[in-house]
Amino acid sequence: MSGSGPTLDCRGLPCPRPIIELARHLADVPVGDVLGVASDDPAARHDVPAWCRMRGQEYVGEETAPDGVPVLLVRRLS
Amino acid sequence: MSHPAVYLDAASAEPLHPAARAVLGAASTRGYADPRRLHGPGRDARLLLDNAREVVAAVLGVRRDEVMFTSSGSAAVHAGLLGLLPSGGAPVVMTAVEHQSVPDATAWAGVPTRVVEVDRAGRVDAGSIAAAAREESAGLVVVQQANHEVGTLQPVDAVAEALGDVPLLVDAGASMGRLPLPPGWTAVAGSARKWGGPGGVGVLVVRRSARWRHPFPAPDRTERADHGFTDVPGALAAAAALQAVAAERDEVGGRQRAMIDLVRERVASIPDVDLVGDPVDRLPHLVTFSCLYVDGEALVSALDRHGFGIASGSACAVDTREPSRVLAAMGALTHGNVRLSLTRDTTQSDVERFLDVLPGVVADLRAEVAL
Numbered sequence: 001m002s003g004s005g006p007t008l009d010c011r012g013l014p015c016p017r018p019i020i021e022l023a024r025h026l027a028d029v030p031v032g033d034v035l036g037v038a039s040d041d042p043a044a045r046h047d048v049p050a051w052c053r054m055r056g057q058e059y060v061g062e063e064t065a066p067d068g069v070p071v072l073l074v075r076r077l078s
Numbered sequence: 079m080s081h082p083a084v085y086l087d088a089a090s091a092e093p094l095h096p097a098a099r100a101v102l103g104a105a106s107t108r109g110y111a112d113p114r115r116l117h118g119p120g121r122d123a124r125l126l127l128d129n130a131r132e133v134v135a136a137v138l139g140v141r142r143d144e145v146m147f148t149s150s151g152s153a154a155v156h157a158g159l160l161g162l163l164p165s166g167g168a169p170v171v172m173t174a175v176e177h178q179s180v181p182d183a184t185a186w187a188g189v190p191t192r193v194v195e196v197d198r199a200g201r202v203d204a205g206s207i208a209a210a211a212r213e214e215s216a217g218l219v220v221v222q223q224a225n226h227e228v229g230t231l232q233p234v235d236a237v238a239e240a241l242g243d244v245p246l247l248v249d250a251g252a253s254m255g256r257l258p259l260p261p262g263w264t265a266v267a268g269s270a271r272k273w274g275g276p277g278g279v280g281v282l283v284v285r286r287s288a289r290w291r292h293p294f295p296a297p298d299r300t301e302r303a304d305h306g307f308t309d310v311p312g313a314l315a316a317a318a319a320l321q322a323v324a325a326e327r328d329e330v331g332g333r334q335r336a337m338i339d340l341v342r343e344r345v346a347s348i349p350d351v352d353l354v355g356d357p358v359d360r361l362p363h364l365v366t367f368s369c370l371y372v373d374g375e376a377l378v379s380a381l382d383r384h385g386f387g388i389a390s391g392s393a394c395a396v397d398t399r400e401p402s403r404v405l406a407a408m409g410a411l412t413h414g415n416v417r418l419s420l421t422r423d424t425t426q427s428d429v430e431r432f433l434d435v436l437p438g439v440v441a442d443l444r445a446e447v448a449l
Binding site: 042047 | 350352371373399400401405406409412414447
């Protein structure tokens, strides 16, 4: 569960805001660590993995927050 | 802006082809009557409608009695799909990137479906389609000839060959007129406004040998007849445009292909842009790309202010918040999306001006979010 790692709360933010927040804050975690993006925007589920592909980061997978919102996990590679 | 507005959304609706404009006025004056009536004006309308059907059949290389006119491309898909559904509710197999009219029709009919995934270019594998059809004992398979959002061509010939006897509906909505029809289909649907015919005219071709029956209320559902009153002038104008577009296919398509190659090359040099669709095996006139961190609606509005009329498949640019099914299925970036599609009159200088403006527009929008 991402509860152990930091998670960006992007609930209520429309696309592309969750991706912008991800881009702004991935550098907040050390290389090798995982940052979660909690987003209820239906585009985020597709755009977080696409962002990882384009920016050379690793998309780890999806978890679910206690409130049912998807948490998309990204490992910082650089 | 000193330049006239440049319309780059032919994939939504191509401006009326001069050949269509040339016949529309006269056909509207002469073709108003009910073509089933035996009086003079009825015979006039019948003559025009027969002519329209004949021309479409000749261009597509099919029999005249296989051609039906519908009220739109979506109506053609609906009538084709629902009319081919076998009784007993056997599943329908389709690609993940079909036009919305396809899943709409299967959902409306309440028939089970199996969706076959596509690769990063948006292409389905013929073997996967055939395997899914076998596993499901499918009653019908639906595959588009070319994708309406990203332009990628589907291997329809290979699909048809691999399927054997399973009926195949080909949605040629994005490609009819621009590309020759592939072989092996049971029914084909097309949309006139996508090739420069008038809006509100679709074409459905159903093979004589197919087990198709009219899916909507009709006096005789076994008859291959247009549903309701045919738009006779519209059908004739659509036929004239189709004939002209097919005749100039190589010349116009070649020019468009080179311009899209240029767009792809120049857009690839803008940072953080996801260029989607097959670069080679594609529709000649269309390209789609997504710009990271940019709102699709803002991008469309900014380009409109610069005089470019362009479509977006991004969720932020449409009413629902759902991202484009096509882009999502391809694993492409779904926000900041732009679909540029050339008309037959688009010039190299139109495209170059667009390419000169685009990087600055994208950079400005990114600057607003400090990225």
